[in-house]
Amino acid sequence: MDLRRIDLNLLVAFDTLMTERSVTRAAERLSIGQSAMSSTLARLRKALNDPVMVRDGRGLVPTPFAEVLAPRVRDILVEINDVLSLRETFNPGTAKRTFTIMADDYITVTFLRPLVSRLAHEAPGVRLLLRPTSDDPADQLRRENVDLLLIPREVLQHQSRDFLTQVLFKDRLVLAVDRDHPDVADSITREQFSALPYLATSSANARSLAESQLDFLGIPHNVTITAGSLLAPFLLKGTRLVTLVVDSLGRQVAEPAGIRLLEPPPPQMQPITQIMAWTKRTEQDSGHRWLRQCLLDLAPETSS
Incomplete structure (x- = not known):
């Protein structure tokens, strides 16, 4: 293949298509129209002598050849970017x-x-x-x-x-409770922890690492409410709820949230x-x- 006859911008288009697996999203990513992206895909198919992307149901999937080619093209683009960046310097005081x-x-x-x-x-x-x-x-x-x-x-x-x-x-996990919790003194047993109502935390609709660890360690927890990790400490005041928070967050919000921090029930939990x-x-x-x-x-x- 004569590289002088190949538009190397096609490599950028190929990489974007392989990342997005969609002509529409690839076009949006490259700030071009969908028809222009479809024309680019046609040029890629001709240059590579391969369909590159084929329809599967309502979506597109890459061909085996395209799958093999994708990481090599990505490495080439990274190398080109590195070469073009060699003379660039970053001055934080003036950079935009x-x-x-x-x-x-x-x-x-x-x-x-x-x-x-x-x-x-x-x-x-x-x-x-x-x-x-x-x-x-x-x-x-x-x-x-x-x-x-x-x-x-x-x-x-x-x-x-x-x-x-x-x-x-x-960061380590600690137990958080209302400052005036009626049932929790300076420490908590595994039995107490499992009997009290538990406030679970989540992030992006996924269970937190705290709950995953409790399950792994076989520690029962009585989930009655679920909230985001940042909001959870502020929901404890005036309740019998207990929850697990990372120590860095707990220490910052303990005073305004009106909570106390204790060691979690045994066995020891792993840091995050x-x-x-x-x-x-x-x-x-x-x-x-x-x-x-x-x-x-x-x-x-x-x-x-």
């Missing part, structure tokens, strides 16, 4: 950039708040878009709808191998490891490297 971070609300409050203050002084032209965790955060990162994902490593699990990751800090994850596309970008270093600099300040 936008970074999109996905994180749970409680991480935004307990961990990212100092970053907002730092940017105001060091990088006034840098804009942050903070998005709450979605039903499939890994997919949002894979599709490059977000630049950086802050998430417990235990949630990302085997999908972490698809991305580059860095541990930020570990918060990580940041990103794609190869942003690995060498000087601005993204600066942002990740900012988060690493802040991590010890909020680590439990």
Whole structure:
């Protein structure tokens, strides 16, 4: 194949199609019309001598050849991006950039708040878009709808191998109860815990790691209400409810929420490891490297 006769922008279109698995979404991503995207797909088919995407029911699925080609094309595009970025330098004082971070609300409050203050002084032209965790955060990162994902490593699990990751800090789970709880003194037994009404927490319609650990450890819990992790501590006052919260959040809201923090019932629960994850596309970008270093600099300040 003579590369001089090939429009290398087709590689960008191919990568977008393979990510979105939809002509309509790929067109939106590339800011072109759907008819133009369909024409681009036709050109790809001719250049590669392969259908690339075929209809399956109401959607499109890639051909086996396209599946094999996809990671190699992605690596090529990353290399091209790295080459073009070699001469770029990032000056936070003068840069005008936008970074999109996905994180749970409680991480935004307990961990990212100092970053907002730092940017105001060091990088006034840098804009942050903070998005709450979605039903499939890994997919949002894979599709490059977000630049950086802050998430417990235990949630990302085997999908972490698809991305580059860095541990930020570990946080432990603690028991939270109303400051004047009538049945809980300075400690709680497993039997007491299981008998009291339990406030479960969720994020993006998914069960929290706290409940997953309780199930794994075989500790019964009497769920009577479910709420978001940031809201949960503020629902305890004046009730017999108990819940599990991460220590960093519990310590910040204990006074205004009117709650006490205790050790959870035995056996000991495992800490939660918060990580940041990103794609190869942003690995060498000087601005993204600066942002990740900012988060690493802040991590010890909020680590439990």
